[in-house]
Amino acid sequence: MDRSRPLKLWLAGVLFLGIMLLSSITFAQEEVASAIRRYKAYEASTGYYEEYEVRPRHQRPLIGVPNIREGIFPYSPTIAKVRSRTHLADSHQGIRFYAGRQCGDCHPAAALDIHTTRANLTCRQCHGDEPIASINFYWSPLNPIRRHAYVCAKCHEGANASYAAYVVHAPNPALAKTFDEFPVLAWAFWIMVVIAVGTFVLFLPHTILWGVRELFVKKKTKEKKTIEPDSKNAD
Amino acid sequence: MNPTVKTRIKRFTPLQRIFHLFLMLTFLIQGATGLARMFIETSWGKNLSYVFGGYEAARSIHIYVGIIMLCGLAIHIIYLLFKVNWRNFPSSLYGPDSLLFSPKDVKDFFQHVAWFFGIKKAPHFDRWGYWEKFDYWAVFWGMIILGGTGLLLTWQLAASRIMPGWGLNVALWIHRIEAILAMAHVFLIHFFVGHLRRQNFPMDRAMFEGSVNLDDARHERPAWIARLEQSGELDGVLVSEAMTAQRVTYYVIGFAAVAVGLYLLIGALINVRYISW
Numbered sequence: 318m319d320r321s322r323p324l325k326l327w328l329a330g331v332l333f334l335g336i337m338l339l340s341s342i343t344f345a346q347e348e349v350a351s352a353i354r355r356y357k358a359y360e361a362s363t364g365y366y367e368e369y370e371v372r373p374r375h376q377r378p379l380i381g382v383p384n385i386r387e388g389i390f391p392y393s394p395t396i397a398k399v400r401s402r403t404h405l406a407d408s409h410q411g412i413r414f415y416a417g418r419q420c421g422d423c424h425p426a427a428a429l430d431i432h433t434t435r436a437n438l439t440c441r442q443c444h445g446d447e448p449i450a451s452i453n454f455y456w457s458p459l460n461p462i463r464r465h466a467y468v469c470a471k472c473h474e475g476a477n478a479s480y481a482a483y484v485v486h487a488p489n490p491a492l493a494k495t496f497d498e499f500p501v502l503a504w505a506f507w508i509m510v511v512i513a514v515g516t517f518v519l520f521l522p523h524t525i526l527w528g529v530r531e532l533f534v535k536k537k538t539k540e541k542k543t544i545e546p547d548s549k550n551a552d
Numbered sequence: 553m554n555p556t557v558k559t560r561i562k563r564f565t566p567l568q569r570i571f572h573l574f575l576m577l578t579f580l581i582q583g584a585t586g587l588a589r590m591f592i593e594t595s596w597g598k599n600l601s602y603v604f605g606g607y608e609a610a611r612s613i614h615i616y617v618g619i620i621m622l623c624g625l626a627i628h629i630i631y632l633l634f635k636v637n638w639r640n641f642p643s644s645l646y647g648p649d650s651l652l653f654s655p656k657d658v659k660d661f662f663q664h665v666a667w668f669f670g671i672k673k674a675p676h677f678d679r680w681g682y683w684e685k686f687d688y689w690a691v692f693w694g695m696i697i698l699g700g701t702g703l704l705l706t707w708q709l710a711a712s713r714i715m716p717g718w719g720l721n722v723a724l725w726i727h728r729i730e731a732i733l734a735m736a737h738v739f740l741i742h743f744f745v746g747h748l749r750r751q752n753f754p755m756d757r758a759m760f761e762g763s764v765n766l767d768d769a770r771h772e773r774p775a776w777i778a779r780l781e782q783s784g785e786l787d788g789v790l791v792s793e794a795m796t797a798q799r800v801t802y803y804v805i806g807f808a809a810v811a812v813g814l815y816l817l818i819g820a821l822i823n824v825r826y827i828s829w
Binding site: 429430431434435473475476477479480481482483484487489490499501502505506509510512513516517520521523524526527528529530531532534 | 589592593607664665667668669670683686690708709712713715716717718719720721722725726729730732733736737740741744745748749750751827828829
């Protein structure tokens, strides 16, 4: 009997377990690219899949969320508003004319954060190359479990998971919906605005009226030094 | 003018004037560097940042000067602790020379507003008017809010160990709005009161020279002068006018500050629609 056979069997077993337990990014993305295996992949990984993914292939262009449908051809840039693509390996999978589009075409607000406008970062410096995974896709570099190390730390050395909770694409704090999306930010913003506006509502008219009123005060001359305060204030 | 004639009444000590000068200089630097960064998308903001060496250098200066301001605040608090009359504490805090608000300030405010409309006589202000107390405490609260959020934003990594990272989003907005409030208040209201009011036109030198004209004080703060006359302290606080060269220096500093403030205010207002928040 071959004496090395147990060792080979042991190694094969380890390899088999490795293949079973440790998938790779490439492997996962290939699954998504396959119309045959993609559903199982999601059920095995996150249990999450979109409605269109469990429907026959010919219905795929009509993707949407239940009870929400926009237009005859909802598979358009505007449908981004009603799609939930938060766990996809290729978050843009299936979007028409995708190759000819730029990020800002469909995500105009996301291109206005201070990382982009001030630090001159491009989208791909954080979101990576194609296919761009959803941030909650397990293997995405932007998944919260590894975002701090894979993305933030590229510029912010020593970034930790808490640090990565900074919301790069923060919602506009002035909008009503921000009370749902980021309530602490919305409350802080409006409390500060009330303080600032309140200060000016009080002191701007006060200052203007004061300035105007003093125009009607008889300005004393240097010679008139002994006038009583009451008589001066009376004017 | 005879420099030996004592026509002015002492209002601020040299140390208090230094505090104001320090605050004036650091505040303008913080305003300029902060706006340079906020408006970096515009040519106005870029040009402003070049004064300080560019976008990154403006941030460094903003941080260092901010820390210096906080040190100044700490020194000022220590100074206050020495100035408090501990023997009569806490009643000494509510005396007429105190900057703490009192019920008289509320009464003065409404009477003053009524005077604007000619309904009542002008209130008899004591040493500090209610608007001066507001200015003083606004700086206090402003420095604590701006300094606190500024420290969080400066040491973001350390801050994220004691709070979630999204707290930095909140800190950034609080910092912004408080800074806008502070700058707009100083450049519009404080400058107007200090320069454009007929009583003070073209500039109230009190904070630089340390004294105000006795007649003006008698007119605007009769309660203060009456109190000093009654206690016999008035003669002891009378001082002569500063020399011409000193007065020119005060005007140059004061008008330079106004020019910088108005440049920042007008530039920001013109360019505000071109920046992303």
